[in-house]
Amino acid sequence: MRGKDNLRSAAEVLVDQLRIHGVQHVFCVPGESYLAVLDAFHDSELTVTVCRQEAGAAMMAEAVGKVTGRPGVCFVTRGPGATNAAHGIHIARQDSSPLVMFVGQVARDTREREAFQEVDYRAVFGAMTKWTTEIDDPARVPELVSRAFYTAANGRPGPVVIAIPEDMLVERVAVADAPPYAPIETSPGPAEMAKFAEMLGATRSPIILLGGSRWSQAASDRLGHFAQKYSLPVATTFRRGSVFDQTHPCYAGDLGIGPNPKLLERIKSSDLVIMVGGRLGELPSQGYTLFDIPRPQTTFVHVHPGAEELGRVYSPHLAINATPTAFTAALEQLKFPRAPSGDANGAHADYLQWTDKPTAQPGGVNFGAVMVWLRENLPADAILCNGAGNYAAWIHRFFRFRRFASHVAPASGSMGYGVPAAVAMKRLYPDRPVVCIAGDGDFLMNGQEFATAVQYNLPFTIIIVDNGMYGTIRMHQEREYPGRISATELRNPDFPAYARAFGGFGVSVERTEDFPAAFKQAVASGKPAIVHLAIDGEAITPTTTLAKIRAKAMAEKGG
Numbered sequence: 001m002r003g004k005d006n007l008r009s010a011a012e013v014l015v016d017q018l019r020i021h022g023v024q025h026v027f028c029v030p031g032e033s034y035l036a037v038l039d040a041f042h043d044s045e046l047t048v049t050v051c052r053q054e055a056g057a058a059m060m061a062e063a064v065g066k067v068t069g070r071p072g073v074c075f076v077t078r079g080p081g082a083t084n085a086a087h088g089i090h091i092a093r094q095d096s097s098p099l100v101m102f103v104g105q106v107a108r109d110t111r112e113r114e115a116f117q118e119v120d121y122r123a124v125f126g127a128m129t130k131w132t133t134e135i136d137d138p139a140r141v142p143e144l145v146s147r148a149f150y151t152a153a154n155g156r157p158g159p160v161v162i163a164i165p166e167d168m169l170v171e172r173v174a175v176a177d178a179p180p181y182a183p184i185e186t187s188p189g190p191a192e193m194a195k196f197a198e199m200l201g202a203t204r205s206p207i208i209l210l211g212g213s214r215w216s217q218a219a220s221d222r223l224g225h226f227a228q229k230y231s232l233p234v235a236t237t238f239r240r241g242s243v244f245d246q247t248h249p250c251y252a253g254d255l256g257i258g259p260n261p262k263l264l265e266r267i268k269s270s271d272l273v274i275m276v277g278g279r280l281g282e283l284p285s286q287g288y289t290l291f292d293i294p295r296p297q298t299t300f301v302h303v304h305p306g307a308e309e310l311g312r313v314y315s316p317h318l319a320i321n322a323t324p325t326a327f328t329a330a331l332e333q334l335k336f337p338r339a340p341s342g343d344a345n346g347a348h349a350d351y352l353q354w355t356d357k358p359t360a361q362p363g364g365v366n367f368g369a370v371m372v373w374l375r376e377n378l379p380a381d382a383i384l385c386n387g388a389g390n391y392a393a394w395i396h397r398f399f400r401f402r403r404f405a406s407h408v409a410p411a412s413g414s415m416g417y418g419v420p421a422a423v424a425m426k427r428l429y430p431d432r433p434v435v436c437i438a439g440d441g442d443f444l445m446n447g448q449e450f451a452t453a454v455q456y457n458l459p460f461t462i463i464i465v466d467n468g469m470y471g472t473i474r475m476h477q478e479r480e481y482p483g484r485i486s487a488t489e490l491r492n493p494d495f496p497a498y499a500r501a502f503g504g505f506g507v508s509v510e511r512t513e514d515f516p517a518a519f520k521q522a523v524a525s526g527k528p529a530i531v532h533l534a535i536d537g538e539a540i541t542p543t544t545t546l547a548k549i550r551a552k553a554m555a556e557k558g559g
């Protein structure tokens with residue numbers, strides 16, 4: 001409660017700073033360590049989402065950062081709250097998403113005694129974040145929160161952790177608010193753009209790869225116009241499919257796990273590879289095999305918002321330190337000594353051929369056919385959320401994202417992300433259809449956030465792709481240790497009954513042809529819903545079965 005002394009508690013100052021920096025949503029699990037902040041929420045205009053586990057809260061905040069480009073915010077308690085939330089911090093780090101996490105801390109006069117749930121946050125989160133700090137002085141709350149927002153969002157975005165001692169939060173101070181932080185767009189210099197025009201004009205088979213963060217719908221559209229003007233093929237890297245309109249005539253496909261072999265060939269034989277926004281990490285680089293390290297064998301242009309990422313793994317022939325938004329704006333002004341041209345038509349035809357029809361699969365439900373149905377029936381503004389597992393291969397291959405940030409999934413391959421991400425998306429965009437796709441293993445890592453969806457009446461549908469196993473690991477097992485199944489089988493609950501027990505809607509599907517009606521029923525229920533798909537465990541990828549992988553591995557080991 002605000003006092004009559006014209007002073008504010010540090011907690012009130014903190015909550016006021018959030019509003020000033022444009023925060024609308026906070027996600028939390030409460031703790032006695034930050035009661036004063038919870039009280040300040042009471043009088044604020046912030047929309048608070050109380051979660052069931054801190055990983056869920058941190059992932060929701062990360063998802064907000066991912067789609068808006070502005071730091072998502074979560075609050076967790078000390079010790080176990082903070083360590084639970086570490087999962088979301090890791091995602092924000094690897095996915096380059098702006099996130100500010102506040103952690104309640106023990107009182108200042110008990111620090112260093114290993115007081116109840118005391119953690120040294122700088123030591124624990126120091127290596128996982130862009131910055132970790134603790135606020136000791138209430139008068140410095142505006143300064144340090146402002147720095148947190150700039151740090152999380154600048155350059156290559158990432159997580160910031162701020163510990164807030166409980167006794168500091170109740171101290172009253174007279175302090176001025178900080179001005180709102182503003183995102184900083186790093187623009188490319190004219191010399192780099194001239195060099196870029198010269199290099200691109202001199203090539204015959206260029207390809208553009210898109211990834212990373214700091215994109216926007218406008219940046220994606222500008223890149224689309226540029227690519228179309230010069231017929232340049234554009235591929236997206238792992239889990240960044242919605243950075244580009246996949247129905248665009250220049251779209252060449254997804255460079256992630258199990259990519260189209262023709263796309264890989266195209267990249268390998270290209271004479272200029274232009275990576276915009278992303279890091280070209282382990283998955284898109286096909287386990288660091290696609291290009292030589294440090295100097296790629298193909299002429300390589302790297303455009304990245306973080307100066308420290310340029311030359312980190314690959315030594316580019318041309319490095320441009322710019323955000324995708326500023327770089328694509330500069331593309332519009334580009335003057336070519338010789339106009340470039342590429343084979344966008346061929347690349348897009350390869351993409352269509354690879355993704356058009358679902359592949360044949362063992363079992364009653366063909367998940368590829370389900371994805372094709374969703375692709376044809378969901379509106380362009382629908383948002384798909386997922387975590388990690390082999391099931392995601394069908395999303396990458398058969399769905400077509402049309403709008404920027406309509407795919408919210410971890411490039412860092414974290415299981416358990418889809419449900420919290422879907423909660424966050426429905427909180428942010430109540431009018432957009434949201435669909436979460438989860439594996440059976442994946443779902444139960446954060447399935448408890450289904451209760452959060454019910455609590456806030458968030459009607460989205462979760463499709464659980466249930467093959468009764470940690471399929472990805474089983475696949476690796478069959479490859480490396482054929483026939484020796486170890487710790488990958490799952491005995492699952494009755495998922496539709498789980499949904500009903502929480503107050504949602506649940507239905508099970510055993511044949512492909514029953515999916516459309518079940519999905520429509522789920523949406524029509526107006527509740528958070530689970531559509532459970534009974535998948536044959538043999539259908540391990542869109543192109544092969546477990547039995548085939550095992551037989552191949554046995555033949556190789558036997559020979």
Ligand SMILES: Cc1ncc(C[n+]2csc(CCOP(=O)(O)OP(=O)(O)O)c2C)c(N)n1
Nearest residue numbers: 389390391415439440441442469470471472
């Ligand atoms: C948090 C986390 N723990 C473990 C893993 C390792 N891992 C990757 S995929 C996978 C299995 C996923 O199983 P499921 O969700 O059922 O999907 P499936 O592969 O069966 O389609 C595991 C355990 C991970 N990526 N993230």
Ligand SMILES: [Mg+2]
Nearest residue numbers: 439440469471
């Ligand atoms: Mg599974």
